[in-house]
Amino acid sequence: MRPTIAAIATAPGPGAVGIVRLSGPLAGPIGRRLFRPNNPRFAGFQPSRLHYGTILDATGQPLDQGLMALFPAPHSFTGEDVLEIHAHGGPLLLRRILAACLDCGAQAAAPGEFSRRAFLHGKLDLAQTEAIHEAITAASPLALTQAGARLHGRLSACIQALHQDLLDLRARFLVALDFPEEDVPDLAPEEVRPRVQGILSHLDQLLAAARLGTLAREGAVVVLAGRVNAGKSSLMNALLGRERAIVSPLPGTTRDTLEETLHLDGIPVRLVDTAGLRPAQDPVEAEGIRRAQEALDLAHLVLLVLDATILPTAEDEALLAQGTPVIVAPNKMDLLPGLPPWTSLPPWSDYPCTPVSARTGAGLDSLCQAMAAALQIPAQEDSGLTPNERQARHLEAARQELHLLLQGIASLPPDLLAVHLDAAAAELAAITGASTTEDVLDAVFSRFCLGK
Numbered sequence: 478m479r480p481t482i483a484a485i486a487t488a489p490g491p492g493a494v495g496i497v498r499l500s501g502p503l504a505g506p507i508g509r510r511l512f513r514p515n516n517p518r519f520a521g522f523q524p525s526r527l528h529y530g531t532i533l534d535a536t537g538q539p540l541d542q543g544l545m546a547l548f549p550a551p552h553s554f555t556g557e558d559v560l561e562i563h564a565h566g567g568p569l570l571l572r573r574i575l576a577a578c579l580d581c582g583a584q585a586a587a588p589g590e591f592s593r594r595a596f597l598h599g600k601l602d603l604a605q606t607e608a609i610h611e612a613i614t615a616a617s618p619l620a621l622t623q624a625g626a627r628l629h630g631r632l633s634a635c636i637q638a639l640h641q642d643l644l645d646l647r648a649r650f651l652v653a654l655d656f657p658e659e660d661v662p663d664l665a666p667e668e669v670r671p672r673v674q675g676i677l678s679h680l681d682q683l684l685a686a687a688r689l690g691t692l693a694r695e696g697a698v699v700v701l702a703g704r705v706n707a708g709k710s711s712l713m714n715a716l717l718g719r720e721r722a723i724v725s726p727l728p729g730t731t732r733d734t735l736e737e738t739l740h741l742d743g744i745p746v747r748l749v750d751t752a753g754l755r756p757a758q759d760p761v762e763a764e765g766i767r768r769a770q771e772a773l774d775l776a777h778l779v780l781l782v783l784d785a786t787i788l789p790t791a792e793d794e795a796l797l798a799q800g801t802p803v804i805v806a807p808n809k810m811d812l813l814p815g816l817p818p819w820t821s822l823p824p825w826s827d828y829p830c831t832p833v834s835a836r837t838g839a840g841l842d843s844l845c846q847a848m849a850a851a852l853q854i855p856a857q858e859d860s861g862l863t864p865n866e867r868q869a870r871h872l873e874a875a876r877q878e879l880h881l882l883l884q885g886i887a888s889l890p891p892d893l894l895a896v897h898l899d900a901a902a903a904e905l906a907a908i909t910g911a912s913t914t915e916d917v918l919d920a921v922f923s924r925f926c927l928g929k
């Protein structure tokens with residue numbers, strides 16, 4: 478029998494209400510021992526009902542007034558008996574209540590242990606338990622929507638369908654192998670190829686969606702770079718709609734890198750303002766320029782900010798060819814009647830160009846659209862099919878197995894081809910946890926919060 482686990486389920490810090498949660502066979506007995514009902518007609522915990530009363534410690538001393546609810550197995554989050562103790566949300570008080578539970582024989586839960594038990598009892602598959610964790614830690618509206626869709630099992634259903642396709646195909650291989658006397662014809666390559674290709678195209682779509690999922694969860698890094706005084710800090714402020722960075726007519730104003738988050742089509746974009754590039758005047762500026770270079774190395778997109786009233790230099794040009802997508806943003810357009818002629822000459826004409834004025838705000842909307850396009854943020858269709866990094870690794874591995882199968886299709890015997898089908902099916906099964914190892918579960922659940 479599994480031990481009964483207990484943890485504070487609500488966030489640390491003072492709050493109106495705090496919850497201690499237990500799961501396991503002692504949940505009921507501990508609840509009865511630590512609860513004195515207010516209602517004289519109380520006749521034991523009714524399933525999934527809140528009861529009001531006094532919460533006691535293991536010696537029977539009152540700790541708080543609060544609510545308790547018992548969710549009997551299997552109709553609970555974990556599939557085991559679950560007790561929830563709703564108290565006032567004082568950190569010290571909640572620790573005392575937790576200590577009372579431990580005094581009565583519960584064990585402190587490890588991070589993610591409630592979710593792990595829910596998985597082991599088949600209440601949720603692995604992709605769904607990961608979705609819970611991602612919903613809790615979502616930092617952008619899109620990440621939350623995607624996690625919600627996965628929690629509802631849409632990704633799992635899609636993976637299961639693909640898994641079934643692979644098993645069907647494998648069964649066809651094996652009939653020919655296992656019953657040679659039956660004279661079932663071997664699957665002809667013409668028959669296998671389109672079926673494998675169909676599965677592959679689904680895998681490709683899922684992998685493309687995984688990229689969007691990563692962007693939604695982790696955000697994109699957009700670095701404002703350029704020479705001193707081009708107006709990088711002014712543009713950062715204009716995009717954020719507040720005076721975050723110091724702006725001055727003196728060249729070399731920004732030294733340290735500054736980072737702020739902006740939401741673009743639901744994706745968190747980490748805007749990084751950097752020190753203007755020029756031969757450094759002092760060690761502090763030199764360090765600032767080194768940090769600017771470091772930020773550029775991490776960037777998903779560079780906004781190359783130029784003073785449109787002066788000609789670009791070799792230093793500006795050097796920023797174009799860093800291997801990261803670039804948007805050229807000639808700034809201070811309020812001082813010019815039209816686009817400066819150099820923008821239509823190579824190499825500048827090879828890059829997307831969005832003229833702006835940080836001062837008047839002209840062009841900022843177009844700049845945001847250009848950033849969304851450059852980051853390949855697709856139009857918002859929320860399919861819910863956005864695998865996370867772990868899931869994407871398995872999809873990629875399955876994809877490789879199927880490519881190997883296609884390569885060998887004309888030359889290899891069916892039993893060797895079936896090995897690739899098996900391997901691909903095992904990778905898909907690992908996504909939903911239909912087949913998985915303790916190590917994988919440890920890796921997944923250890924990232925969870927305590928009490929989840």
Ligand SMILES: Nc1nc2c(ncn2[C@@H]2O[C@H](COP(=O)(O)OP(=O)(O)OP(=O)(O)O)[C@@H](O)[C@H]2O)c(=O)[nH]1
Nearest residue numbers: 705706707708709710711725729730731753835836
């Ligand atoms: N007319 C006009 N002036 C601008 C515009 N954007 C910035 N400036 C001015 O240009 C000067 C430099 O602006 P900053 O934003 O500090 O430039 P920066 O690129 O951050 O400069 P460093 O931090 O020194 O590299 C300031 O005097 C700004 O007021 C603009 O769109 N139009």
Ligand SMILES: [Mg+2]
Nearest residue numbers: 709710730731
């Ligand atoms: Mg600056």
